Structures are given as structure tokens and as C-alpha cells.
Amino acid sequence: MTLVIAEQRGGVLNPATWETLAAAQQMNAPVTAAVVGARVQDTAAELAAADVAEVLAVEHEALEPYTPDGFVAALAQVVEATGPERVLFPHTYQTRDHAPALAARLGRVLIPDCIGSKDRDGQRVFVRPMFQGKFVADVLPEGPAPHFASFQIGAYRADACVRGAAAATVREVAVQLDAAAIRQRPEAPFKEAKQAVDLTQAERIVAVGRGIKGQEHLPLAQELAKVLDAELAASRPICDSGWLPMDRQIGSSGQTVAPKLYLAVGISGAIQHLVGMKGARTIVAVNKDADAPIFEVADYGIVGDLFEVVPAIVAALDGD
Amino acid sequence: MERETLDVDVLVVGGGPAGLAAAYRLARLNAEQGGEPLMVAVLEKARAAGAHMLSGAVLDPSALTDLMPDWKSRGAPLDVPVRDDRIYFLTARRALPFPVTPPPLRNHGHYVVSLNRLAKWLAEQVEAAGVDVFTGFAGTELLYEGDRVVGVRTGDRGLDRHGERKGTFEPGVDIRARVTVLADGVRGNLTKTLIRRFGLDAGRSPQSYAIGIKELWDVDPDRLPAGSVIHTMGHPLRHEEFGGGFIYALPEGRLSVGFVAGLDYRDPLFDPHVAFQRFKRHPLVSNLLAGGQMVRYGAKALPEGGWHALPRCHADGALIAGDAAGFLNSMRLKGIHLAMRSGMHAADAAFRAVREGDVSGARLSEYARLVEEGPIRRELYPVRNVHQSFAGGLLAGLLYSGMSLVTGGWWFRDPMPSHAGHERTRTVKRYFGGGVPPEPPGVPIDRALTFDRLTNVHYSGTRHDEDQPSHLLVADTDICRTRCIEEYANPCTRFCPANVYEIVDADAGAGKRLQINASNCVHCKTCDIMDPYQIIDWVPPEGGGGPSYEGM
Numbered sequence: 001m002t003l004v005i006a007e008q009r010g011g012v013l014n015p016a017t018w019e020t021l022a023a024a025q026q027m028n029a030p031v032t033a034a035v036v037g038a039r040v041q042d043t044a045a046e047l048a049a050a051d052v053a054e055v056l057a058v059e060h061e062a063l064e065p066y067t068p069d070g071f072v073a074a075l076a077q078v079v080e081a082t083g084p085e086r087v088l089f090p091h092t093y094q095t096r097d098h099a100p101a102l103a104a105r106l107g108r109v110l111i112p113d114c115i116g117s118k119d120r121d122g123q124r125v126f127v128r129p130m131f132q133g134k135f136v137a138d139v140l141p142e143g144p145a146p147h148f149a150s151f152q153i154g155a156y157r158a159d160a161c162v163r164g165a166a167a168a169t170v171r172e173v174a175v176q177l178d179a180a181a182i183r184q185r186p187e188a189p190f191k192e193a194k195q196a197v198d199l200t201q202a203e204r205i206v207a208v209g210r211g212i213k214g215q216e217h218l219p220l221a222q223e224l225a226k227v228l229d230a231e232l233a234a235s236r237p238i239c240d241s242g243w244l245p246m247d248r249q250i251g252s253s254g255q256t257v258a259p260k261l262y263l264a265v266g267i268s269g270a271i272q273h274l275v276g277m278k279g280a281r282t283i284v285a286v287n288k289d290a291d292a293p294i295f296e297v298a299d300y301g302i303v304g305d306l307f308e309v310v311p312a313i314v315a316a317l318d319g320d
Numbered sequence: 321m322e323r324e325t326l327d328v329d330v331l332v333v334g335g336g337p338a339g340l341a342a343a344y345r346l347a348r349l350n351a352e353q354g355g356e357p358l359m360v361a362v363l364e365k366a367r368a369a370g371a372h373m374l375s376g377a378v379l380d381p382s383a384l385t386d387l388m389p390d391w392k393s394r395g396a397p398l399d400v401p402v403r404d405d406r407i408y409f410l411t412a413r414r415a416l417p418f419p420v421t422p423p424p425l426r427n428h429g430h431y432v433v434s435l436n437r438l439a440k441w442l443a444e445q446v447e448a449a450g451v452d453v454f455t456g457f458a459g460t461e462l463l464y465e466g467d468r469v470v471g472v473r474t475g476d477r478g479l480d481r482h483g484e485r486k487g488t489f490e491p492g493v494d495i496r497a498r499v500t501v502l503a504d505g506v507r508g509n510l511t512k513t514l515i516r517r518f519g520l521d522a523g524r525s526p527q528s529y530a531i532g533i534k535e536l537w538d539v540d541p542d543r544l545p546a547g548s549v550i551h552t553m554g555h556p557l558r559h560e561e562f563g564g565g566f567i568y569a570l571p572e573g574r575l576s577v578g579f580v581a582g583l584d585y586r587d588p589l590f591d592p593h594v595a596f597q598r599f600k601r602h603p604l605v606s607n608l609l610a611g612g613q614m615v616r617y618g619a620k621a622l623p624e625g626g627w628h629a630l631p632r633c634h635a636d637g638a639l640i641a642g643d644a645a646g647f648l649n650s651m652r653l654k655g656i657h658l659a660m661r662s663g664m665h666a667a668d669a670a671f672r673a674v675r676e677g678d679v680s681g682a683r684l685s686e687y688a689r690l691v692e693e694g695p696i697r698r699e700l701y702p703v704r705n706v707h708q709s710f711a712g713g714l715l716a717g718l719l720y721s722g723m724s725l726v727t728g729g730w731w732f733r734d735p736m737p738s739h740a741g742h743e744r745t746r747t748v749k750r751y752f753g754g755g756v757p758p759e760p761p762g763v764p765i766d767r768a769l770t771f772d773r774l775t776n777v778h779y780s781g782t783r784h785d786e787d788q789p790s791h792l793l794v795a796d797t798d799i800c801r802t803r804c805i806e807e808y809a810n811p812c813t814r815f816c817p818a819n820v821y822e823i824v825d826a827d828a829g830a831g832k833r834l835q836i837n838a839s840n841c842v843h844c845k846t847c848d849i850m851d852p853y854q855i856i857d858w859v860p861p862e863g864g865g866g867p868s869y870e871g872m
Contacts, residue, residue: 131781210824213825214827215827236786236837237835237837239786240786240837246786246787249786252778253783253786253839270774270775270778271774271775271778272774272777272778275778293767
């Protein structure tokens with residue numbers, strides 16, 4: 001059995017959970033999903049739409065708000081009670097926070113940030129990138145089950161998660177937690193930057209590069225992002241010049257994203273940028289240089305002046 | 321915020337072959353001589369030991385054997401003995417083999433190595449011998465008491481690009497030492513300030529440099545047997561340019577392919593990175609690389625001036641070793657063994673000076689005596705004018721080099737006169753005699769055999785925190801967009817092998833401006849050396865930043 005740990009916050013399911021369920025469904029073993037928190041009945045019901053054997057609703061007052069100690073204690077009990085072959089997580093910040101501690105608590109291996117998995121002679125091998133995506137390594141977990149692994153966001157498609165013919169059963173799982181043993185007391189969440197943006201969650205991204213020429217032309221890209229309901233991002237030179245904040249930078253020194261649509265405007269496609277966005281499902285590039293490497297990864301390419309092409313796209317979409 | 325301090329007896333700045341050899345020697349002296357052991361520490365700016373080390377490299381193991389006779393049983397990464405030496409003179413299409421390999425280039429008994437692996441292993445030996453190696457810390461300034469060097473201050477961490485403190489700010493540490501051994505590498509930032517402050521290069525020939533650019537390739541293992549060593553002269557360089565190519569074969573089809581170009585070229589439009597790409601397109605090289613994969617990239621300057629360009633290497637409380645001083649034999653294309661040997665001598669001098677409680681420059685001048693009386697002078701003095709003779713062109717250089725094997729390096733004027741390389745670069749107008757300069761020889765970039773700089777940088781594994789002050793200080797960027805653009809056509813955009821310098825359109829159509837992509841920097845130091853106005857100052861970025869060489 002493969003146990004997938006869903007992530008929810010305030011009753012809202014993190015969509016990366018569907019991607020991890022998709023990964024689990026391809027492993028030729030029954031899948032069970034578990035969702036952890038103080039009140040998770042709604043998210044558990046939402047998860048039950050997936051083609052899974054059952055959904056475990058793990059509720060306890062001490063699990064809200066999130067603390068690594070609370071989650072490690074609860075998940076350790078769930079894992080011990082259900083005895084899965086493997087436990088999978090979406091590779092979110094929260095997973096990075098508690099999954100290593102959980103694996104260590106149970107004395108099991110954790111293979112983080114995977115992008116795939118395969119069966120090799122009956123053994124489950126996990127695939128993960130190394131050296132900034134230059135290489136991929138096949139990793140065979142050793143030691144007794146369960147093995148822990150987390151999946152990079154965007155490695156699987158959320159809509160690849162197979163839905164069940166009927167809703168799966170939701171089973172409540174009781175856990176024993178001692179609130180006094182939780183050593184962390186979270187403060188109210190805050191975002192450091194005023195408009196901090198999590199580009200990894202964006203479904204559509206419009207990214208601008210040096211072809212935009214000057215900060216005064218940025219509204220053009222902003223307009224395009226608006227009509228597409230997309231987030232605005234940029235290549236390094238734009239953020240380096242301070243035209244956009246650094247949290248909008250895509251690439252090896254910025255964020256790695258995998259949206260459904262990535263529209264690269266005036267980006268030549270240096271490899272440092274490509275490693276941050278090549279996982280996007282559909283890549284559209286606008287560049288006046290037909291030899292620009294961005295066209296090697298683009299699904300659709302427009303060779304042309306962005307100052308003509310972008311307004312035309314905006315006009316076409318606005319007319320809808 | 322309180323600045324922390326740490327007191328040691330001997331501080332070694334730089335975890336390369338010179339610094340690590342010095343540290344290891346000090347640990348051995350502690351063990352052999354008994355008494356209260358000296359406390360020794362090594363500072364290294366790379367995040368991991370060896371990560372900023374790059375060389376060809378063919379190693380003459382003589383110094384290592386003297387430092388550590390049991391290197392073999394300790395698992396030194398000297399796996400591949402040189403089996404075959406070849407030299408070619410390249411024309412645009414052909415490769416003419418030299419009938420005999422000249423004695424200085426015979427590598428029997430030497431090893432094809434990865435310097436970065438060697439340094440990593442050496443750092444392990446040093447740590448096992450009880451010396452602290454602090455990786456991820458760069459020395460940013462020398463500490464003085466009066467005119468005596470008393471240690472090094474490391475760089476602050478957690479400053480943003482405007483120099484303001486971020487939440488993670490931590491002030492640098494003062495490491496106070498009775499003797500500081502500067503082994504901070506070619507054009508070391510601390511050595512540079514020490515030489516200036518005390519005029520340690522007075523009466524010496526100016527140091528000359530070259531830039532080495534290198535890639536590692538994985539090719540069909542049957543192409544070239546491991547241990548093969550190939551050097552080339554000629555194409556794509558012209559008679560007036562110094563340098564050449566190299567191909568060293570490691571096991572399992574891995575080739576170390578590189579190109580060295582003298583940083584004393586006259587043509588302001590010369591581009592070492594393009595020269596390297598053209599070298600790879602020569603049939604001799606492209607046939608070896610065909611179907612293979614480039615897996616790593618890097619670049620580093622190297623000191624070529626030799627004996628006459630060595631500065632005085634001792635001052636009150638300080639010694640200079642390795643490439644920082646210029647201990648490199650450009651006739652044999654080797655410096656690692658001399659770097660190690662100089663580190664060992666520096667360790668001997670420092671050890672005795674600390675034990676006797678006298679760390680004055682006069683007492684530390686024992687280092688100069690050891691260099692004079694030992695194998696370093698024996699090797700460097702006879703070839704003292706070789707590099708300088710190439711200023712007259714390839715043919716003059718070859719003739720003189722051949723002759724020096726017989727004459728012991730004698731010349732009518734000794735030292736043979738020479739100039740700092742950057743002074744030899746001519747203005748576009750002067751070099752091309754007015755008029756429009758011809759289009760320089762370009763090279764098609766196919767990202768299979770040839771690469772643009774930016775793609776190459778990716779393969780150096782270079783990382784810097786983007787939000788930190790630029791570590792390339794350009795004193796006056798107005799010169800770049802007004803004078804330099806006219807006079808030299810911004811040679812920084814060509815001699816930098818990592819796309820750090822770009823001339824871009826200024827905002828609102830106000831002409832051009834210099835764009836510094838400091839986070840691309842591979843720490844080769846070429847800009848500090850070669851800028852014609854000498855207004856670029858390379859200072860260390862936040863500790864840990866820089867390339868991440870593996871197997872280089």
C-alpha cells in the first residue's frame with residue numbers, strides 16, 4: 001500500500017497533493033490518502049473523489065496550527081497503524097519541514113524532491129535531479145519499509161490523477177497527542193515581502209526578459225498577464241536591474257516552476273533560465289531572434305517584435 | 321554587533337596546493353619537533369575544499385613526495401601516469417607533430433590529475449593532522465599593528481546589494497595570527513594589497529599572466545588512452561599571441577580540454593573564449609570530441625612571469641606562497657609542484673620564527689633563502705627569460721627557449737625587459753591604423769561543440785547569493801561608456817570568460833552602460849589583471865560563493 005500525505009491549510013487542499021496522488025497511482029499498489037489537521041472532514045471528502053482505496057482523516061485539536069512536532073507525532077502513529085510500503089509527500093515547504101524528522105523518528109530513508117519513479121525487477125526506484133537539473137539519478141531505497149519520498153511540484157500533472165467511479169470511504173483515525181510535548185508555538189503567519197508571490201503555485205505565467213528593453217515597458221507585460229489571469233515573472237537581468245522583485249525570478253538562481261502555460265516574452269533562453277521552467281506543460285515564446293535557444297524548448301514560437309506581438313495578443317484576448 | 325576574534329599561531333589564507341602544503345608541513349613539524357604545538361588554521365573562500373581549484377593538470381610529484389612520502393598509501397588521487405607526450409603545431413586545417421618532444425615538456429614520471437580532487441584530498445589530510453580548515457570564509461582585509469601583519473578579517477555575511485544589513489547579517493571574524501601565510505592564489509586580493517603597501521615588487525619585472533579556459537568532456541573511451549598528453553601551438557593564435565591548447569586524457573573517456581592565452585595580447589578585439597572555441601573546431605580536437613558531451617567548464621588566470629617577476633615574499637608577520645607570488649614554470653607549463661614547495665618553505669620559516677618569538681620580516685627572510693638555495697631557484701632561474709622572449713613573437717620565443725636549454729637562460733639584457741600585459745593592449749585606432757576594424761574571427765555556436773559564455777558558466781556550477789554587494793568594484797563606470805568604448809571597444813566583454821561584463825543600452829535611450837553580472841563570476845581574476853585602465857578591483861564575494869568545480 002502506498003500512503004500519500006495530503007497537505008491542507010485552513011481547510012484548503014494544496015493542489016500539489018493531486019500530483020502526488022497521480023504519482024502514487026502509477027505504482028501498481030493500492031493507494032491510501034491521509035489528511036492531517038484539526039478539522040479535515042471537508043478536505044477528506046474532496047480527496048475521496050480520487051481513485052484511492054480509502055481516505056484517512058486524522059484529526060486532533062493539537063494539529064492546528066501546524067507544528068513539525070505535532071505532525072511528526074501524528075504521522076508516525078498513522079504510519080505504524082497502517083503499515084504502508086511507502087509514504088509519499090508533495091515536496092512543499094511544510095514537507096521539507098517535517099518529513100525528514102518523521103523519517104528519522106521511524107529510522108527510515110527519505111528520498112526528497114523526486115521527479116518520477118519506476119519499477120525495476122519488482123523494486124520501486126525513485127528518480128531525482130542532481131546538479132541543478134543537469135543529471136537525473138535513479139535512487140533505490142535501502143532498509144526496511146516504509147520508504148519515504150517527496151515529489152517535486154510539477155513533476156506530475158494534477159489532472160493525471162485518476163478519479164474513482166464512486167467516492168472512496170473516509171475513515172477517521174484517532175491519534176494520541178500530548179500538547180505539552182509540542183515544542184513549537186507558531187506565531188501568526190506573515191509574508192516578508194509585501195506582495196510575496198508563490199510562483200510555483202501559478203497555473204499560468206507570463207515571463208519577461210531583456211527584450212522588454214526598459215522598465216517603462218513593463219506595463220505591457222503586466223497587461224498580458226492580466227488578460228491571461230497569469231502571474232508575472234522574469235529572467236535574471238530584469239530582477240537584477242530591480243525592475244521586478246527577486247521573488248519573481250525564474251531560473252537556477254530563482255524559482256523553479258511548472259505551470260500549465262508559460263509565456264516567455266523577450267527571453268533568449270539561457271540554460272540558467274531553462275532549468276527553471278522547462279517543466280511547464282505548454283511553453284510559448286515570443287522573440288525576435290529566430291536562433292534564440294528558447295525556441296528549442298518552446299511548443300509554440302512567434303518570431304517577431306514583442307512590441308507588436310504582445311499588444312496583438314492582448315487585443316485578441318480582450319475581445320473574448 | 322560584537323566582532324568575534326580567534327587567535328592562532330599561523331594562519332594560512334587559501335586552501336590550494338600552496339596553502340595546504342604549508343598547513344600540512346606545519347602539522348608535521350608540530351609532531352616531529354615536540355614542544356607546545358603551534359595552532360594552525362586555513363581559510364578557504366570556497367564552500368567546499370577544492371571547489372575553486374582548476375588546472376590542466378599534469379603533476380610533477382616531486383614536492384608531494386617530499387611533503388608526504390606515503391601519499392600513495394594515503395590514497396592520493398594520482399591515478400593516471402603520463403604514458404605519451406605529443407606536441408603539435410596547428411595550422412588552420414592541419415596538425416604538424418613536433419619530431420621530438422622538447423625536454424621541458426617531457427612528462428615521464430608525472431601524472432594527469434584533477435587539481436580540485438587533489439586539493440580536496442590534501443585538505444582531508446590536513447584536517448586529519450589536526451589543522452582547522454575553515455571553508456566558506458574569504459579573507460577580505462589584512463589586519464595590521466603598525467606595519468606588521470597580525471592576521472586577517474573575513475568578510476561580512478548577510479549584506480544586501482546596497483550594502484545594507486539583511487536579517488541574516490553576521491559580521492566577519494578577525495583571525496589574529498603571529499604569522500600569516502598568504503596563499504590566496506593568482507592575483508590574490510590580500511597579496512595585492514600587501515605588495516602595494518610595501519612596494520614588494522620594486523625592482524622586479526612586472527608580473528605577466530595568462531588565462532586558462534577549460535572544459536571536461538566525456539567521449540568514447542577508445543578515442544584516446546588515459547594518460548595521453550597533447551599540447552598545441554599555433555592556430556587559432558597568430559604569431560603575436562602567446563599561448564596554446566592542451567588535451568589530457570583521464571580514465572573512462574574523460575578528456576580535459578583547455579586553452580591558455582597570454583594576457584599580453586596587442587589586439588584589443590582578441591577574445592580568449594572565442595580562441596578556445598576555434599581551437600575545439602580544429603580537426604585534431606573536433607575529431608576527439610565528436611559525439612561527446614561537455615560536462616564541466618571553468619577558467620583561471622595563471623602567473624607566467626617567472627623568476628624575475630617574483631615579488632619579495634616576506635614582510636613583518638607575513639609570507640606569500642604559490643600562485644599569489646608567481647611560483648610557476650611557464651616553460652614546463654607547471655606550477656602545482658612549485659606552489660607546494662613554496663608552501664613547505666614558508667611553513668619552515670614560519671615555524672622557526674614563531675618558536676623563536678621573532679616574526680619580523682628579517683627573521684622570515686629565511687623563506688627567501690630556502691627558495692634561493694632549494695629546488696625552486698634551480699628550476700626557475702635557468703628559464704627566467706623564457707616567457708619574456710615570447711613578447712617578440714612565437715618564433716623568437718621558441719628560438720630563445722631552445723637556446724636557453726644550452727645557455728642556462730643567459731641573455732644580453734638580464735632580466736629581459738618586459739611590460740605589464742595590460743599595457744601592451746593597443747587602442748582600436750592604433751592597432752588597426754584608423755579606419756573601421758575588420759570583423760574579428762567569430763565562431764558559430766552550436767551548443768554541441770562550441771558554447772556561448774553564459775551556457776559555459778552554467779557548467780561551472782557557479783553560485784552566488786544574488787542579493788549582495790557586487791564583488792567587482794569598477795572605480796569609474798563613466799570610463800566604460802565614454803572612453804573605453806571608443807578606445808578599446810570594452811575588452812572586458814571579451815576577456816571575461818563568464819559573461820560578467822556586458823555593455824547594454826542605458827535606460828531611456830541614454831547611450832550605453834556597463835552591466836556587471838557579478839553572480840556569474842568564476843573567480844579567475846582576469847578582469848583585475850587585464851583591464852587597460854586598471855580600474856577593476858576584484859574583492860571576495862560573500863564566503864562560499866563562486867564556482868563549484870568537480871573533477872577539474
